[in-house]
Amino acid sequence: MIYNKTVTLKDGRTCVIRNGEERDAEGVLAVFIATHGQTEFLTTYPDETPITPDQERAYLKGKAESGRDVSLLAEVGGVIAGTAGTDCFKAGDKVKHRAHFGISIDEAWWGLGIGRALTEACIECARKAGVLQLELEVVSTNERALALYRSAGFTEYGRNPKGFRTRSGQWQENVLMRLELEEAGQ
Numbered sequence: 001m002i003y004n005k006t007v008t009l010k011d012g013r014t015c016v017i018r019n020g021e022e023r024d025a026e027g028v029l030a031v032f033i034a035t036h037g038q039t040e041f042l043t044t045y046p047d048e049t050p051i052t053p054d055q056e057r058a059y060l061k062g063k064a065e066s067g068r069d070v071s072l073l074a075e076v077g078g079v080i081a082g083t084a085g086t087d088c089f090k091a092g093d094k095v096k097h098r099a100h101f102g103i104s105i106d107e108a109w110w111g112l113g114i115g116r117a118l119t120e121a122c123i124e125c126a127r128k129a130g131v132l133q134l135e136l137e138v139v140s141t142n143e144r145a146l147a148l149y150r151s152a153g154f155t156e157y158g159r160n161p162k163g164f165r166t167r168s169g170q171w172q173e174n175v176l177m178r179l180e181l182e183e184a185g186q
């Protein structure tokens, strides 16, 4: 899905929220690896997703051409600060109304409004794609993300007390959240 919008951040800077393109592959990979090493709140460690720039280019091209999924990035002054995206369930008719939402922003850019801008953009894209339920999982101690999701309208529908186990052996509880989107024309 194609998307492009300019927003003003809390510090007055301009941020472009747009779908990633093939030319962004290296930058997107770099921010993916950085963010996955910065917190214990994401699903994988940086060394667990050995994606090559060519694979990333193909991935971004596929997302741009998709009528349902989107892969967005936030760009400030030519720097990619973070990424977010939606992934529709592909198993068949019974679950085609559902999509998963994910987001990660380089910690140098936290607190400026990029998370909210990317989240709202993904919701807009999901709605346009006909998604009726956007879903996510978030670690229960991730206060910043929880506040963002609640204020965007996501509600909790369950918890998985042993959702993640860190490499240091700590259990992390996952909060399951969902956002209902109205059907087109309603």
Ligand SMILES: CC(C)(COP(=O)(O)OP(=O)(O)OC[C@H]1O[C@@H](n2cnc3c(N)ncnc32)[C@H](O)[C@@H]1OP(=O)(O)O)[C@@H](O)C(=O)NCCC(=O)NCCS
Binding pocket: 035, 039, 041, 042, 103, 104, 105, 106, 109, 110, 111, 112, 113, 114, 115, 116, 117, 136, 137, 138, 139, 142, 143, 144, 145, 147, 148, 151
């Ligand atoms: C969670 C994350 C996406 C938030 O992005 P961000 O750019 O810092 O968020 P924003 O600046 O847009 O703030 C959004 C909301 O977060 C909340 N928030 C911001 N700073 C906060 C803080 N220090 N403590 C608690 N909540 C906070 C507020 O509700 C804020 O809304 P407001 O702008 O109306 O005040 C980002 O911190 C991140 O990528 N974290 C690491 C990866 C991660 O946890 N991803 C989510 C996995 S489920």
